[in-house]
Structures are given as C-alpha cells and as structure tokens.
Amino acid sequence: MNATTNGTTNGTTNGTMNGTMNGTLGGIVDSTRAELMRLRKWPAVWIVVGAWLALSLMFGYLFDYLAYRSGDSGFSNEGETKAQLLAGLLPPAVPDVMVQGLPMFGGALVMVLGALAAGNGFAWGTWKTVFTQGKPRTSVTIGSLLAVSAFVVLVMLVSTVLCLGCSSLIAATEGHSLTMPGLGDVARSFGGGLLVLEMWALLGFAAGVLAKGPALAVGLGLVWLLVVENLLRGVGSLLSVVDAITHVLPGTAAGSLVGALVGKAGGAPGVLVDISGGRALVTVVAYVVALVGLTLVVVRRRDVA
Amino acid sequence: MDELRNDVRNEPRDDLVVRTDGLTKRYSDRLAVDGVGMTVRRGEVYGFLGPNGAGKTTTLRMVLGLVRPTAGTATVVGRPAGAADVTARVGALIEGPGFFPYLSGRDNLRALARYRRLGDEEVERVLDLVDLTGRADDRFKGYSLGMKQRLGVAAALLGSPELIVLDEPTNGLDPAGMADMRALVVSLARGGQTVLLSSHLLAEVQEICDRVGVIDQGRLLRESTVAELRGGVTLRVRAEPEDAAIAVAMRLAGDDGVRREKDGSLDLDLAADAAPELARALVAAGLDVHEISARERSLEEVFFEMTGDQHTTKEKVS
Incomplete structure (x- = not known):
C-alpha cells in the first residue's frame, strides 16, 4: 500500500462543500446518479427488463401472428375470426396490446426488480456503505426509488416502441395501410401502464426493505400477485365482505385500470373490470404514494447492521 | 467510570x-x-x-x-x-x-x-x-x-x-x-x-x-x-523457594503489586532501579535467585488482565 495521503486537504474543502452538497435536492440527484450507475451495470436488471420485453412480444404479437398465419384461432383469443385476430396485431391496436400483460406478468417482473434493488442492499451490506457517504437516508432512498422508476419508464418506452415496430411490420407484411394509433390513446395507455408498473415496482422495493433481503420479498410478492389475489377474488364471488376487500387490493386496482384502458376484461390474465377506471386510478395512485411513504419511514427509523 | x-x-x-x-x-x-x-x-x-x-x-x-x-x-x-x-x-x-x-x-x-x-x-x-x-x-x-x-x-x-x-x-x-x-x-x-x-x-x-x-x-x-495502560516497566523475578520469594516481593511491592506467572516467576510493580534492593532482600532471606529482569507488559497482557480472559498467564498472589 502506498502510505502517502493528502489528509490535510480535506478540512476546508469538506467544510465548503457540505452546505451545497448535502441539501436534500442535491442529495437526491447525487444518489440517483449513483444508483443509476450501479443498476445499469447489473445483469439481473437487464434480465428482468429483457424477460418482460420478450414475454410482451411473444404473447402480444408472435403467437397471435403465428396463429393467424397458420389459420388456427388466436392463441389467447379463442373464437375470434382471422380478421379480428389481425386487427389486434395492427398499429391501431397498440394502445391495448402494450398494456394487457402489465397487471400480472409485467407487474410481477418489475416487482422482482424492486425487491432485488432494495433487498440485496441488506444482503450485501451496501445500504450500510451508502448511508455513510454524507447523504441523508431519505435522499439516498428517494434516489434509489427514482433509479428503479427510471428503469420502469424505460421498460414502458421500449415496450411501446417495440409494439409499434412489430405492429407496423405486420401491417407492412400483410399489405395493410400504416395507420398509426392516436397519440392521445398511446399516451393514455403509456401513463396507465406506467402507473401499474410503478406500483408493483414500489411494492417490491417496500417488500425488500421490510424483509431486509430479496428472497422473502420476491417469494411472498409473487405468491401474492400471482396466486393470493386471484384466490381472494374467487372467494369474493361467494362472500361479499371478501369481495369488498378485493376491490382495494393492488392487483384488482391494476387489472381494473388496464381493463378500463382496453375497454374489456379477459383476453389477458389479470385484466379486470371489477371496479371503475376512475376508482382504479385513484387506488393505484394511493398505493404509489403510500408505498413511497412506508419505505421512507422504515428506512429512516431502522437500524442498519 | x-x-x-x-x-x-x-x-x-x-x-x-x-x-x-x-x-x-x-x-x-x-x-x-x-x-x-x-x-x-x-x-x-x-x-x-x-x-x-x-x-x-x-x-x-x-x-x-x-x-x-x-x-x-x-x-x-x-x-x-x-x-x-x-x-x-x-x-x-x-x-x-x-x-x-x-x-x-x-x-x-x-x-x-x-x-x-x-x-x-x-x-x-x-x-x-x-x-x-x-x-x-x-x-x-x-x-x-x-x-x-x-x-x-x-x-x-x-x-x-x-x-x-x-x-x-x-x-x-x-x-x-x-x-x-x-x-x-x-x-x-x-x-x-x-x-x-x-x-x-x-x-x-x-x-x-x-x-x-x-x-x-x-x-x-x-x-x-x-x-x-501498559503501566511502565516492572521487575520480573525468579527465585526459590517460591513462597519465601513471594513474601519478600510483597514486602517491597505491596500486597497488590505482585503477580505470579504460570511459569513460577513473579511480576512485581517495581521500577527498574529497585532491582538492587530487591536482589539484596532476596539474598538476605537466603533465597536462590535465578533471574531478576526489567520488563514491560505488553498490551496483550494488560488486555487479558482487564477482560479476565482465560488466556491470561498471570494470577494475583494476594
């Protein structure tokens, strides 16, 4: 080791830097930059993002198009005519296609992303390290949440572009005119889908913080999202009390928000019309706000080993 | 405290x-x-x-x-x-x-x-x-x-x-x-x-x-x-018979100033310049003196004494 240091330089430098660098906003910016750097270099993040994009394209376009070309009925839309099947693959249908897988599969994958981002910080001891880097815990946590959210936005953006690309390719291949969907419709679906993904990502992040690790958070989160809520909705058809409870659950809210965007239930797993679009929107937003608040309170108060 | x-x-x-x-x-x-x-x-x-x-x-x-x-x-x-x-x-x-x-x-x-x-x-x-x-x-x-x-x-x-x-x-x-x-x-x-x-x-x-x-x-x-913490220099003594050596040592260093090492030697809270007086007292008491040396306690020894660790090599004689 080189035992030459410049320890004497720090006194005034740190003194003058502190005022500007430790402000909450500055802290959030610095933390977000650091978190973005480490997330974008994490293979697990790209595997999750890639998995969703692959699933989205396979179930949104590939299987239906193969079914259309082979003359069978659609993969997930049994009973539809070939013309109806093709209509669902063309650009005007993009606002529906880009969100239909979000309530369940997209949500599950970004929830895993959130749980990994937060939970591994405890498993690896990296929260301990970053909490001693001169930034308030609140700023560091908001930075991490923003970085995860940036990847959620990226998922929606790439997903939208790929949907537009695939549908345009199919339209060109099948000799249809290249009629693009209305910008307002795309924006509406983009915003709704973003909210749904953000809610699940934040839920994963909060679960990772509460569980102090990724494994339990991912396991319980997936069981909840893929199994428990569906079972509860089944029981809800028998018991009105349970039915009322399911109306405020995140899965119902996410499914109903997407259901309101596509205008129907079914078609894709998790798409519902159990509650109105307006109520679903309010519930999803409430979850987003509550999950951010819960995460910040827990991180601020908790001892970090 | x-x-x-x-x-x-x-x-x-x-x-x-x-x-x-x-x-x-x-x-x-x-x-x-x-x-x-x-x-x-x-x-x-x-x-x-x-x-x-x-x-x-x-x-x-x-x-x-x-x-x-x-x-x-x-x-x-x-x-x-x-x-x-x-x-x-x-x-x-x-x-x-x-x-x-x-x-x-x-x-x-x-x-x-x-x-x-x-x-x-x-x-x-x-x-x-x-x-x-x-x-x-x-x-x-x-x-x-x-x-x-x-x-x-x-x-x-x-x-x-x-x-x-x-x-x-x-x-x-x-x-x-x-x-x-x-x-x-x-x-x-x-x-x-x-x-x-x-x-x-x-x-x-x-x-x-x-x-x-x-x-x-x-x-x-x-x-x-x-x-x-190390307490400066102490004197180490090895003389026989041991009981008589302890008695002489305690007379000079006080009841709390003598510790017995596991090898039978004594560790005395006395400055190095007390060595001649100690040697005279031991010889006058008819003891066989094998060793008198000045030594400094290591931090490890002090640590073990303070924490009562089982690895300590010393025991109080008083």
Whole structure:
C-alpha cells in the first residue's frame, strides 16, 4: 500500500462543500446518479427488463401472428375470426396490446426488480456503505426509488416502441395501410401502464426493505400477485365482505385500470373490470404514494447492521 | 467510570472528533453497549479493543449513525452522529466491506464517489493507496478476502475524511498486507486525519495507536494512552523457594503489586532501579535467585488482565 495521503486537504474543502452538497435536492440527484450507475451495470436488471420485453412480444404479437398465419384461432383469443385476430396485431391496436400483460406478468417482473434493488442492499451490506457517504437516508432512498422508476419508464418506452415496430411490420407484411394509433390513446395507455408498473415496482422495493433481503420479498410478492389475489377474488364471488376487500387490493386496482384502458376484461390474465377506471386510478395512485411513504419511514427509523 | 466521564467533560471540545456520553444500546433483553463514554482526539490513532461480542461494532455503528442508541449521545466532529453533514466528513469500514458483487472494484468506488460528488481521479488515488489499481477492473465477487478488505479501506478514504473508522481493517490480509495497512494508518494520522480502529490484533494496536479504549460486556473499562495502560516497566523475578520469594516481593511491592506467572516467576510493580534492593532482600532471606529482569507488559497482557480472559498467564498472589 502506498502510505502517502493528502489528509490535510480535506478540512476546508469538506467544510465548503457540505452546505451545497448535502441539501436534500442535491442529495437526491447525487444518489440517483449513483444508483443509476450501479443498476445499469447489473445483469439481473437487464434480465428482468429483457424477460418482460420478450414475454410482451411473444404473447402480444408472435403467437397471435403465428396463429393467424397458420389459420388456427388466436392463441389467447379463442373464437375470434382471422380478421379480428389481425386487427389486434395492427398499429391501431397498440394502445391495448402494450398494456394487457402489465397487471400480472409485467407487474410481477418489475416487482422482482424492486425487491432485488432494495433487498440485496441488506444482503450485501451496501445500504450500510451508502448511508455513510454524507447523504441523508431519505435522499439516498428517494434516489434509489427514482433509479428503479427510471428503469420502469424505460421498460414502458421500449415496450411501446417495440409494439409499434412489430405492429407496423405486420401491417407492412400483410399489405395493410400504416395507420398509426392516436397519440392521445398511446399516451393514455403509456401513463396507465406506467402507473401499474410503478406500483408493483414500489411494492417490491417496500417488500425488500421490510424483509431486509430479496428472497422473502420476491417469494411472498409473487405468491401474492400471482396466486393470493386471484384466490381472494374467487372467494369474493361467494362472500361479499371478501369481495369488498378485493376491490382495494393492488392487483384488482391494476387489472381494473388496464381493463378500463382496453375497454374489456379477459383476453389477458389479470385484466379486470371489477371496479371503475376512475376508482382504479385513484387506488393505484394511493398505493404509489403510500408505498413511497412506508419505505421512507422504515428506512429512516431502522437500524442498519 | 465517573472519573472517566469527568475527564471527558474537561476535554476542549474542538479537540474531540468523537465524544460519546452514556452511550447505550439494548436489544430486547440483551444490553449490547452499556453507558460508554469514549473520546477520540483530533489527529490521533485510537484503538478500540475488546473481546468478541464486547460491543465494539455496535458502538462504532452508533458513532456512524447506523444504529440508534437506546440512551446516551454520540457527537462526531462536533455534531450529532449520523447527520448527513457528519457522515460527509467521515469514512468507514464497518464489519466487513459492503459492495455490489457484480461491479468491479473501480466501479464500486465510482458509485460511492458519486454520492460524495468526487471525480474519478479521487477513485484512482484511493485505489493506489491500497495497492488495488492492478485488480481494480475485476469484479468484487472475485476478490479474495484481503482484496475486499483493501477495497473497503479505499472506500473509507474517499474524499480524505477527517475521521476514518476502521473495524478490523486487517482481517484477511497477509502479513505483508497487514504491515502495509499499519503504515497506511500511521501515515493517515501524520497527514492530520483521525483514525478510530478496532482490532483483535493487540500487537498491531500497541504499535500504531496513540490511545486505546478497552470495552468488555458493553462497558468501557479503561481509556488511556497505550503507555499508561501498559503501566511502565516492572521487575520480573525468579527465585526459590517460591513462597519465601513471594513474601519478600510483597514486602517491597505491596500486597497488590505482585503477580505470579504460570511459569513460577513473579511480576512485581517495581521500577527498574529497585532491582538492587530487591536482589539484596532476596539474598538476605537466603533465597536462590535465578533471574531478576526489567520488563514491560505488553498490551496483550494488560488486555487479558482487564477482560479476565482465560488466556491470561498471570494470577494475583494476594
């Protein structure tokens, strides 16, 4: 080791830097930059993002198009005519296609992303390290949440572009005119889908913080999202009390928000019309706000080993 | 303990980089840290000693604001421990390095540097300080324990903080690495930085620390300079018959001033210039004197005596 240091330089430098660098906003910016750097270099993040994009394209376009070309009925839309099947693959249908897988599969994958981002910080001891880097815990946590959210936005953006690309390719291949969907419709679906993904990502992040690790958070989160809520909705058809409870659950809210965007239930797993679009929107937003608040309170108060 | 707290209150505040008062941490029914009053002065290397589970790391975590005290206060660079403007002036390696395993050592430091608004040149500087530049692009998960430890120390040095807290910094280092680490710690103090380090390696602490605090079962037993703790030079005597030698020794050194070593020799709280008088008294008593020598107690011996560790080689004869 080189035992030459410049320890004497720090006194005034740190003194003058502190005022500007430790402000909450500055802290959030610095933390977000650091978190973005480490997330974008994490293979697990790209595997999750890639998995969703692959699933989205396979179930949104590939299987239906193969079914259309082979003359069978659609993969997930049994009973539809070939013309109806093709209509669902063309650009005007993009606002529906880009969100239909979000309530369940997209949500599950970004929830895993959130749980990994937060939970591994405890498993690896990296929260301990970053909490001693001169930034308030609140700023560091908001930075991490923003970085995860940036990847959620990226998922929606790439997903939208790929949907537009695939549908345009199919339209060109099948000799249809290249009629693009209305910008307002795309924006509406983009915003709704973003909210749904953000809610699940934040839920994963909060679960990772509460569980102090990724494994339990991912396991319980997936069981909840893929199994428990569906079972509860089944029981809800028998018991009105349970039915009322399911109306405020995140899965119902996410499914109903997407259901309101596509205008129907079914078609894709998790798409519902159990509650109105307006109520679903309010519930999803409430979850987003509550999950951010819960995460910040827990991180601020908790001892970090 | 009260005496110790009074000493703390008399310290000039500007001189104290760390000051804890009645610092206590309780986990349900277990008292991990019990009213610790510790002071670390500016520019010194402070050794924090204690057996496993004594409360060292918990105390350091409270000093860094990672753990909330159940009672008491910790002040670091004049401000409450854990505040952002405090951690900006502190670098720490606590209970093993915590890094992202998929990132290289260099990228891990770059990520941390972004929190501190430091540039890549600072990352290169600290990598060079810990001799890790050559392996800086390897992934952290592929590092040996010693390399991980070096990276942890490098992270603690980012931004040349006023206070550097190192918890067992030589864990996993080979002998050469340990020697390098000692040299680094000494050079940090020479450069004006304050180092608070905990270590199990008492010889290492004896060599590089200005002052030490000894903690056991959550309580700070003693805080003083290494020289004070070692208690200066004592006389070692080996004479027969042993019982008669003990009687003579106790007459000169007092009832509490004689300790019996397991090899049968006696350790007397007498200055080196008392050796001729001791020799005359032993010979006058008709004893066979095999050895009289001046010796300095090691920090390890003092530590074992204070903590009542079973490895101590001494027993009181009174």
